[in-house]
Amino acid sequence: MDSFKYHVSDNEITDLNSRLTLTRWPDQAPDAPWSFGTDIDYLHNLVSYWQSDFDWRAQETQLNTFAQYMVPISGINIHTLHVQGNGPNPMPLLLLHGWPGSVFEFLDIIPRLTDPAAFGGDPADAFTVVAPSLPGFGLSFQQGQKRFGVRQMADAATELMSAFGYDQFGVQGGDWGSTISTSLGLHHADRLKGIHLNFLGAIKRDPSLYRDQSPEVQNFVTQLKHFNAEETGYQWIQGSKPQTLAFALTDSPVGLAAWMVEKFRSWTDCGGNPDSAINRDKILANISFYWFTGCIGASFWPYYDRLHGPSIVSEGKTIDVPMGYAQFPFEILRPPRIIADTVFSNIRRWSEMPKGGHFAAMEQPAALASEVLEFFRELR
Numbered sequence: 001m002d003s004f005k006y007h008v009s010d011n012e013i014t015d016l017n018s019r020l021t022l023t024r025w026p027d028q029a030p031d032a033p034w035s036f037g038t039d040i041d042y043l044h045n046l047v048s049y050w051q052s053d054f055d056w057r058a059q060e061t062q063l064n065t066f067a068q069y070m071v072p073i074s075g076i077n078i079h080t081l082h083v084q085g086n087g088p089n090p091m092p093l094l095l096l097h098g099w100p101g102s103v104f105e106f107l108d109i110i111p112r113l114t115d116p117a118a119f120g121g122d123p124a125d126a127f128t129v130v131a132p133s134l135p136g137f138g139l140s141f142q143q144g145q146k147r148f149g150v151r152q153m154a155d156a157a158t159e160l161m162s163a164f165g166y167d168q169f170g171v172q173g174g175d176w177g178s179t180i181s182t183s184l185g186l187h188h189a190d191r192l193k194g195i196h197l198n199f200l201g202a203i204k205r206d207p208s209l210y211r212d213q214s215p216e217v218q219n220f221v222t223q224l225k226h227f228n229a230e231e232t233g234y235q236w237i238q239g240s241k242p243q244t245l246a247f248a249l250t251d252s253p254v255g256l257a258a259w260m261v262e263k264f265r266s267w268t269d270c271g272g273n274p275d276s277a278i279n280r281d282k283i284l285a286n287i288s289f290y291w292f293t294g295c296i297g298a299s300f301w302p303y304y305d306r307l308h309g310p311s312i313v314s315e316g317k318t319i320d321v322p323m324g325y326a327q328f329p330f331e332i333l334r335p336p337r338i339i340a341d342t343v344f345s346n347i348r349r350w351s352e353m354p355k356g357g358h359f360a361a362m363e364q365p366a367a368l369a370s371e372v373l374e375f376f377r378e379l380r
Helices: 010-021 040-052 056-063 110-114 150-163 176-187 215-230 233-240 242-251 253-266 280-293 301-308 365-377
Strands: 002-004 068-073 076-083 091-096 127-132 169-173 192-197 323-327 347-352
Touching: 010 040, 010 253, 010 280, 040 253, 040 280, 056 280, 068 150, 076 110, 076 150, 091 110, 091 150, 091 176, 091 365, 110 127, 110 365, 127 150, 150 176, 150 301, 169 176, 176 192, 176 301, 192 365, 233 242, 233 301, 242 253, 242 301, 253 280, 323 365, 347 365
Parallel strands: 091 127, 091 169, 169 192, 192 323, 323 347
Antiparallel strands: 002 068, 068 076, 076 127
């Protein structure tokens, strides 16, 4: 494997700024801002900041403070951060992002996991973190490469950990990282000490399946009905015609930003303003990473695979490895434990968090890190 530093050329940055300047803007639909998608005034302001104040080089430098490698796995090169823990016996931890996230999600949480003593914790809790760009995402993408679904990503993740010499490890994930972690728990249980999730991506989303009349189950049914009716349009286009959408978002950085920033608003504990949950430099670093790597089309593939492939956990199967879960109050869907128990048979920790949403590692890095440290302490 080769050590790696990421550097975007000056020409690529100039091209991005030129495209931002030449944007052809739509009008604002009537009625309340954000009612029909990304608000034009917010996006105008964000793009102005992107051009005049955002410092990509600073974000690039922060990424490059972490040890990075390009590792040949399953016929592609997987980009990964590999950060050694500072403690007497650091435990290997696979850290998995989702969509529209990237390894930029983890830059604030990794130090809390690898060096807990620096944040007032116990050095005995330290992890050595392996945080890859998922196949088809970020720097784990090259033009024309094969696509990976969730099962294939899980298989590649075990190969990646073997490449670093880790026979057993823990795994933490949200969004697609959650479903990949779940797939690992199903198909590679012998490799895992446990899985920690901040999203339950493998829970079935058909409201008719949940007939228990208890308030907690019916509240989840209400969540599901609203989500299915109002919040799944992106899943259907990314899962049915991903190539068509890829043309627009690969060509227009403002189009890419509009598509992604709506999720940073809808899925975070932000009170209507994405910047109040996640610093806009971090939002733009993540969007810029997708832009510079040109990976947006490939990043849609897990949606296509899920829509056309088998369930993450087939009927009658359960995940039996130790599992911990942190439920943030503004997560997309928040199933009650009685439902989670039907998929995860060995839940060891279930925490209701006071603040935060879907992008927990960026929104609440200290709180999420604390949960991960607590969960794995008894599994070392």
